Amino acid sequence: MRIDGGGIAQAIREDLETQIAELAKKKIVPKIAIITLGPEASWETYVRQKIKVASELGIKAILINLENANDENLIQTVRQIDSDFNYHGIIIQRPIPSNFNREQVVNSISPEKDIDGFRIDSDFEVPAWLAVKHLVTESLKELKIKKSWKKLNFAVIGKGETAGEPIIRGLKKLGVEPEIIDSKTLNRDEILKNADVVISTVGRKIVKPNQLKKGTILIGVGIHSEGGKARGDYDENEIEPVAAAYTPTPGGVGPLNLAYLYKNLIQAAKTQDMVDK
Numbered sequence: 001m002r003i004d005g006g007g008i009a010q011a012i013r014e015d016l017e018t019q020i021a022e023l024a025k026k027k028i029v030p031k032i033a034i035i036t037l038g039p040e041a042s043w044e045t046y047v048r049q050k051i052k053v054a055s056e057l058g059i060k061a062i063l064i065n066l067e068n069a070n071d072e073n074l075i076q077t078v079r080q081i082d083s084d085f086n087y088h089g090i091i092i093q094r095p096i097p098s099n100f101n102r103e104q105v106v107n108s109i110s111p112e113k114d115i116d117g118f119r120i121d122s123d124f125e126v127p128a129w130l131a132v133k134h135l136v137t138e139s140l141k142e143l144k145i146k147k148s149w150k151k152l153n154f155a156v157i158g159k160g161e162t163a164g165e166p167i168i169r170g171l172k173k174l175g176v177e178p179e180i181i182d183s184k185t186l187n188r189d190e191i192l193k194n195a196d197v198v199i200s201t202v203g204r205k206i207v208k209p210n211q212l213k214k215g216t217i218l219i220g221v222g223i224h225s226e227g228g229k230a231r232g233d234y235d236e237n238e239i240e241p242v243a244a245a246y247t248p249t250p251g252g253v254g255p256l257n258l259a260y261l262y263k264n265l266i267q268a269a270k271t272q273d274m275v276d277k
Helices: 005-025 043-058 071-082 102-106 127-142 165-173 188-194 253-275
Strands: 030-035 060-065 087-092 155-157 179-180 197-199 217-220 224-226 229-231
Touching: 005 127, 005 197, 005 253, 030 043, 043 060, 043 165, 071 087, 071 102, 087 253, 102 127, 127 165, 127 197, 127 253, 155 165, 155 188, 155 229, 179 188
Parallel strands: 030 060, 030 087, 155 179, 155 197, 197 217
Antiparallel strands: 224 229
């Protein structure tokens, strides 16, 4: 079963449009600052999509490119934006180059404007995790699986700061202890064969059908370009006979990730409006 992340995201977007219209009556336009670092090739595709969706929803998205910034320049810029009540959310587009102090950079955004959810004390959960949680929930519902999450075996491939790590953290908050597979894992095939739900966050073709048990739920978060087209961590045609449910790339996690990012932004705008009063 192919899970239509785009269709699920559209339902969320329609609800957001209603909320944005309500904010407009109060003369509030949700506004986000998207700060980019490093060369354009590393972020252009992802940022273009964020700006496109923001425009469609009626959100004001401001792109701030700091390609040649250092820690001091970046943090100064973030704090200046953070203090501007017209901005309701700030994101720093990943990947953050290794020459930056990532923890210090992330913590320069106040918890109420950290709509990416990367601060430990952020007011928001990471959109990628919210998207994965929704897709797993939808899969279990469609497959009529009534077991609690704690009674299912989860495997997460990859533990990067953008997706793998927050997804692992989110699962643990629900009381789930996932098996984690990284480059040093020796028994990866054994872990995958035992998994009821596999979440892959790597960004290259890494999951093969013979590694999965029949009836697995497969969520693909990773994305890479192949022949000029967006591809995921597995070949959909290959895994379809094995997986009971799977997300496509594109059209799986991506649209839902963006929907939840802007859902966080709308909530931030509402909360800040109440505080301002």
